Amino acid sequence: MAGKKERLFVKGNEAIAMGALAAGCKCFFGYPITPQNDIPEFMSKAMVDAGGEFVQAESEVAAANMLLGAGACGIRAMTSSSSPGMSLKQEAISYMAGSEIPAVIVNMNRGGPGLGDIGPSQGDYFQSTRGGGHGDYRLLVLAPSSAQEAYDMTYDAFDLAFASRNPVLILGDAIIGQMKEPITPREPKQVDPEEGADWRLIGAPNSREHRIIKSLFLMDGELAGQNRKLQAKYDAWKKMVDFETFEVKDAELVVVAYGSIGRIAKNAVRALRAKGKKVGLFRPKTLYPFPEKALEKLAKEGKRFLTIEHNLGQMVEDVRLSVRKYGDSDLFCVYPGNMPSPDDFEAPILRALGRK
DSSP, X not given: OTTOOOOEEEEHHHHHHHHHHHTTOOEEEEOOOTTSTHHXXXXXXXXXHTTOEEEEOSSHHHHHHHHHHHHHTTOOEEEEEOHHHHHHHHHHHHHHHHHTOOEEEEEEEBSOSTTOOSXXXXXXXXXXXXXXXXXXXXXXXXXXXXXXXHHHHHHHHHHHHHHHTSEXXXXXXXXXXXXXXXXXXXXXXXXXXXXXXXXXXXXXXXXXXXOOOOSOOOSTTHHHHHHHHHHHHHHHGGGGOOEEEESOTTOSEEEEOOHHHHHHHHHHHHXXXXXXXXXXEEEESEEXXXXXXXXHHHHHTTOEEEEEESSSSSHHHHHHHHXXXXXXXXXXXXXXXXXXOHHHHHHHHHHHHHOO
């Protein structure tokens, strides 16, 4: 059919790699860890074919510092890992945030703490939304629930990173990374060759002063000024919140869940709606900034809340802070190490619905 868009059947991990390439990513630095290994495996060939550079670093620490260097030169670059590997990257990520260096980072969350297992989990929510490393900083955190969203969010993440001069984190899990679904690719970006021209490090011609990109501020009051600048940037992100609502208009109870759990919860809500139960779903797509005002509005309308997470209770803190003027949120935890289904959520939703 004329004009019909191409559809590809790919894993979520592969969708992320394809989204990065379409966004003009020119460098990838990685290290093997399950369940994100499909990303560096895909990039090891596709990045080179696209005229970029692929490096399997000697460690996660090295990969993150290579990312810092590429970003400081104004190059669209990415790394990916899974939970224990992300912990090793945190020092460099803090340096990038403090130095205002753009980068895209992917975490395909696995079970923990410690080495845990290679199955899905949402145990890295705190690490992702609270900065993760030392000092006061934030990352833009995007949470896909499908292969298409994984592609689209990665495609957009590079623009966001350069517009804000800050690392952007794609937070998925083993479900998102390993499932296969059809996606519709987008047109490859034509990256402006002058992107970052006013700050990137490319050598200092005689026509301008030397540039310094740093996160070390030792003069009296200098660090305070930098932190004020960073906080103003983080505050400005609030206009970028994104979320999905499903059947919330007349809902008495709103289930709040993100990523793969949000998708599973949506099927549970759909099944309960078929039984006449007034339940809905609120799924944050941006975890930082968190869509607090949208949740507050629902709370003001008198709705009650149930947060469902694949951890021991992390996002629920942000939900409760959002609705605290008007209510609270119940919590149902799926313990990492278990794989939930929509049927598993129906009983806790009904319990919360019946609680006055």
